[in-house]
Amino acid sequence: MKINSLQxxxxxxxxxxxxxxxRKQTKQYTIEGYREILRANIGNIEMISLFICPSFFxxxxxxxxxxxxxxKNIEIIYCSEQVFRKISYRDRPDGLIAxxxxxxxxxxxxEFFLQKKKNPFLLVVESVEKPGNLGTILRxxxxxxxxxxxxxxxxxxxxxxxxxxxxxxxxxxxxxxxSSSEKIxxxxxxxxxxxISTSPQANKNYYLTNYKNSIAIxxxxxxxxxxxxxxxxxxxxxxxxxxxxxxxxxxxxxxxxVLYEANRQRFLK
Amino acid sequence: MKINSLQxxxxxxxxxxxxxxxRKQTKQYTIEGYREILRANIGNIEMISLFICPSFFxxxxxxxxxxxxxxKNIEIIYCSEQVFRKISYRDRPDGLIAxxxxxxxxxxxxEFFLQKKKNPFLLVVESVEKPGNLGTILRxxxxxxxxxxxxxxxxxxxxxxxxxxxxxxxxxxxxxxxSSSEKIxxxxxxxxxxxISTSPQANKNYYLTNYKNSIAIxxxxxxxxxxxxxxxxxxxxxxxxxxxxxxxxxxxxxxxxVLYEANRQRFLK
Numbered sequence: 051m052k053i054n055s056l057q058x059x060x061x062x063x064x065x066x067x068x069x070x071x072x073r074k075q076t077k078q079y080t081i082e083g084y085r086e087i088l089r090a091n092i093g094n095i096e097m098i099s100l101f102i103c104p105s106f107f108x109x110x111x112x113x114x115x116x117x118x119x120x121x122k123n124i125e126i127i128y129c130s131e132q133v134f135r136k137i138s139y140r141d142r143p144d145g146l147i148a149x150x151x152x153x154x155x156x157x158x159x160x161e162f163f164l165q166k167k168k169n170p171f172l173l174v175v176e177s178v179e180k181p182g183n184l185g186t187i188l189r190x191x192x193x194x195x196x197x198x199x200x201x202x203x204x205x206x207x208x209x210x211x212x213x214x215x216x217x218x219x220x221x222x223x224x225x226x227x228x229s230s231s232e233k234i235x236x237x238x239x240x241x242x243x244x245x246i247s248t249s250p251q252a253n254k255n256y257y258l259t260n261y262k263n264s265i266a267i268x269x270x271x272x273x274x275x276x277x278x279x280x281x282x283x284x285x286x287x288x289x290x291x292x293x294x295x296x297x298x299x300x301x302x303x304x305x306x307x308v309l310y311e312a313n314r315q316r317f318l319k
Numbered sequence: 320m321k322i323n324s325l326q327x328x329x330x331x332x333x334x335x336x337x338x339x340x341x342r343k344q345t346k347q348y349t350i351e352g353y354r355e356i357l358r359a360n361i362g363n364i365e366m367i368s369l370f371i372c373p374s375f376f377x378x379x380x381x382x383x384x385x386x387x388x389x390x391k392n393i394e395i396i397y398c399s400e401q402v403f404r405k406i407s408y409r410d411r412p413d414g415l416i417a418x419x420x421x422x423x424x425x426x427x428x429x430e431f432f433l434q435k436k437k438n439p440f441l442l443v444v445e446s447v448e449k450p451g452n453l454g455t456i457l458r459x460x461x462x463x464x465x466x467x468x469x470x471x472x473x474x475x476x477x478x479x480x481x482x483x484x485x486x487x488x489x490x491x492x493x494x495x496x497x498s499s500s501e502k503i504x505x506x507x508x509x510x511x512x513x514x515i516s517t518s519p520q521a522n523k524n525y526y527l528t529n530y531k532n533s534i535a536i537x538x539x540x541x542x543x544x545x546x547x548x549x550x551x552x553x554x555x556x557x558x559x560x561x562x563x564x565x566x567x568x569x570x571x572x573x574x575x576x577v578l579y580e581a582n583r584q585r586f587l588k
Contacts, residue, residue: 089564182451186572189568189569189572190572191563192561192563192564192565193562193568194562216569219564219565220564223563223564224563257587290579291462291582291586292461293461293462293464294492295358295488295492296458296489299458299459299462300455300458300459300485302572303458303459303571303572303575306568306575307575310576311583313560317562318526
């Protein structure tokens with residue numbers, strides 16, 4: 051199939067999915083980019099169709115990806131450059147956009163995971179607002195060897211194209227669970243996971259804590275940090291030392307510092 | 320003075336400064352936001368005038384900042400909401416934009432700095448492309464207690480409004496030097512600063528290096544990393560371990576990990 055018209059209903063539909071509301075309603079979303087679609091394929095994300103524009107391809111590996119996609123009976127739709135530019139979120143599109151079904155793990159999946167996983171390394175992200183920050187955090191979790199990411203009291207849509215992009219598709223190969231803070235706290239307690247909450251008001255520097263056992267590091271929103279639900283727990287609280295004029299770091303960089311200290315302690319030989 | 324018209328030449332000028340070319344030509348730029356202007360004031364940045372729209376003010380501290388600005392004989396210009404929205408870069412402007420003169424330290428300033436500063440903790444940023452990344456790196460430098468930042472082979476304009484914003488004004492209170500990689504390498508060698516280059520191809524994990532002495536950590540661009548000029552040096556090379564499917568982190572988060580490991584080693588008691 052080849053589409054040359056911006057009026058094509060499939061194209062109109064993809065453009066509509068740029069809106070949060072439409073994604074929520076349809077439970078579908080788009081995945082743009084070679085690396086991202088590659089990882090969605092690795093992560094067994096259910097794709098409905100793949101929109102391509104071969105003249106935008108950057109490398110030589112697209113063919114084998116296309117073959118694999120086709121072998122899964124996913125429809126491949128060719129687009130004109132004009133049409134592709136319209137559905138793309140990028141200044142320099144690389145010619146690949148997949149339409150996919152949303153799927154995320156719930157509280158029950160987390161319980162199943164905690165029953166099986168010994169000594170898990172978890173991250174809790176509460177109410178992070180900016181898609182770019184959430185995506186960058188997911189990318190860092192992949193690098194640091196986090197076993198599972200729990201998104202509490204979701205503010206940003208995980209299926210926002212900027213989350214997909216900033217995560218460079220690591221969103222698709224990791225264990226991500228979504229629920230409310232109350233339920234997650236209860237579950238973590240039930241399975242004896244040590245909660246390590248981050249707060250600028252904490253007394254202890256982050257590198258003075260032990261990350262070697264069963265842990266969940268908790269981080270909060272850009273503007274307000276973690277909510278009381280987390281800070282009022284009798285749990286570990288840590289801060290990142292600030293030597294300069296500012297009183298905080300960007301939430302994605304702050305999270306990454308703590309994740310990699312945990313990585314250092316857990317993997318150091 | 321009060322401006323109600325979008326046709327006012329001062330307003331037209333500020334809008335033009337959104338373009339890189341105009342900033343380069345005029346050697347002027349804008350600083351938006353309360354925190355940012357506060358820090359520009361602390362850092363003795365030369366401001367020409369301050370555009371305000373009091374109905375957008377978020378707090379109660381603006382008055383004392385305005386008083387201090389006025390005491391420096393900087394002109395304060397009132398704008399209508401419509402006009403202010405037009406000059407603002409933000410979705411939710413906070414009513415304060417300063418027009419300022421560009422000033423950055425050069426190679427000679429760096430030499431003077433190295434003559435005086437014992438055991439410096441430096442960061443070299445080569446050719447980072449995205450303003451948001453450069454600004455976030457500057458914010459992390461402030462937090463980690465970096466003594467000086469050297470921007471080599473500048474690709475992003477340091478005075479881009481998104482650098483100012485992502486740095487939340489820490490740009491103005493730190494020592495920043497701009498020059499070419501060749502000249503900086505020569506200078507660092509002359510003053511016996513150990514260069515620690517970051518590269519995904521390095522063999523050594525970043526936490527196995529000693530950061531306690533006179534050091535310059537070097538990081539490269541988003542797409543290509545450090546250039547050969549840095550990687551061919553007989554210097555320390557470090558990598559960040561990657562446990563997942565992706566082969567790299569976001570450049571600002573990667574830089575921050577190394578900065579805070581240096582911080583940990585230098586400040587740990």
